[in-house]
Amino acid sequence: MSEWYHPRGALARGPWETVVDDHVTGWQHTGLRIAQLDDTSVDLEAGPVERMVVPLAGSFAVTGPGGVVQLEGRASVFDGPTDVMYLPVGTAATISGSGRVAVAEAPATAVRPAAYLPRAEVPVELRGAGRSSRQVHNFGTPGALDAQKLIVCEVITPAENWSSFPPHKHDQATGTESRLEEIYYFETAVTRGTEAPAAADPFAMFATYSSPAGRIDVNALVRSGDVALVPFGYHGPAVAAPGYDLYYLNVMAGPDEQRAWKISDDPAHAWVRATWDGQDIDPRLPYLAKEQR
Numbered sequence: 001m002s003e004w005y006h007p008r009g010a011l012a013r014g015p016w017e018t019v020v021d022d023h024v025t026g027w028q029h030t031g032l033r034i035a036q037l038d039d040t041s042v043d044l045e046a047g048p049v050e051r052m053v054v055p056l057a058g059s060f061a062v063t064g065p066g067g068v069v070q071l072e073g074r075a076s077v078f079d080g081p082t083d084v085m086y087l088p089v090g091t092a093a094t095i096s097g098s099g100r101v102a103v104a105e106a107p108a109t110a111v112r113p114a115a116y117l118p119r120a121e122v123p124v125e126l127r128g129a130g131r132s133s134r135q136v137h138n139f140g141t142p143g144a145l146d147a148q149k150l151i152v153c154e155v156i157t158p159a160e161n162w163s164s165f166p167p168h169k170h171d172q173a174t175g176t177e178s179r180l181e182e183i184y185y186f187e188t189a190v191t192r193g194t195e196a197p198a199a200a201d202p203f204a205m206f207a208t209y210s211s212p213a214g215r216i217d218v219n220a221l222v223r224s225g226d227v228a229l230v231p232f233g234y235h236g237p238a239v240a241a242p243g244y245d246l247y248y249l250n251v252m253a254g255p256d257e258q259r260a261w262k263i264s265d266d267p268a269h270a271w272v273r274a275t276w277d278g279q280d281i282d283p284r285l286p287y288l289a290k291e292q293r
Helices: 270-276
Strands: 018-020 031-044 049-064 067-074 084-087 093-107 115-117 124-127 134-140 151-157 181-190 204-211 214-222 227-230 234-240 244-253
Touching: 018 227, 031 049, 031 181, 031 244, 049 134, 049 151, 067 084, 067 093, 084 134, 093 244, 151 234, 181 204, 181 234, 204 227, 214 227, 234 244
Parallel strands: none
Antiparallel strands: 018 031, 031 093, 049 067, 049 084, 049 093, 084 115, 124 134, 134 151, 151 244, 181 227, 181 244, 204 214, 204 234
């Protein structure tokens, strides 16, 4: 396995199924924790990191210095956006409930206000067109969240569609590009509205490759719980296989003073964006919870 691709459970630590932090060689600016809770709890220690609590499936209570915040959550990551909670630098908290929960992290020094963003206020973007259609939940991007370093969003890609395409990078400080580490956390499922045999094995495909900033080469079949790390280089595509929907949570942060997501497409593939003009968004989107459809 590549040092930048980790199957589910390979980064387990304590009560956490996955922990990405500076224990990973060469990793500096972002972090991620994933836990499966069953009427249990996990603790977050106070430290020099800002965090965002993201319910993947289930509902959770976040208990911190300001009291208890209830996160309604959702049935699964394919049921539209969720409510989220931002925890500032130096905040200790306990997460309790049942289901799967993610905690996105970034080392930071400036204290921003704690924030709760309800599901109804999450910016939902339908990006691309045709077979490049995907749904983006921008709850932790600069336009939606006041943070110092942390950028978080999630993407739903219906079966047979491509996302993170054209391949792009953000590993140089230029006027049109920012330096950002990036974490991809994946989940896959039988596509919405389809019956499948018990032996079905939902998967997707994900790739990274080298740029002038460094050598990297990942070509992986990804399944629920897998993690890909992008310290530099071009990343994409993320391709949903026929019969299977793809979700990923992106966590980004970097050393630049400005908190911004600015990218450069691979020049060999940038032209593809123009082909979306005149195409419709995939009619299967948006993916929403049953009560919102």
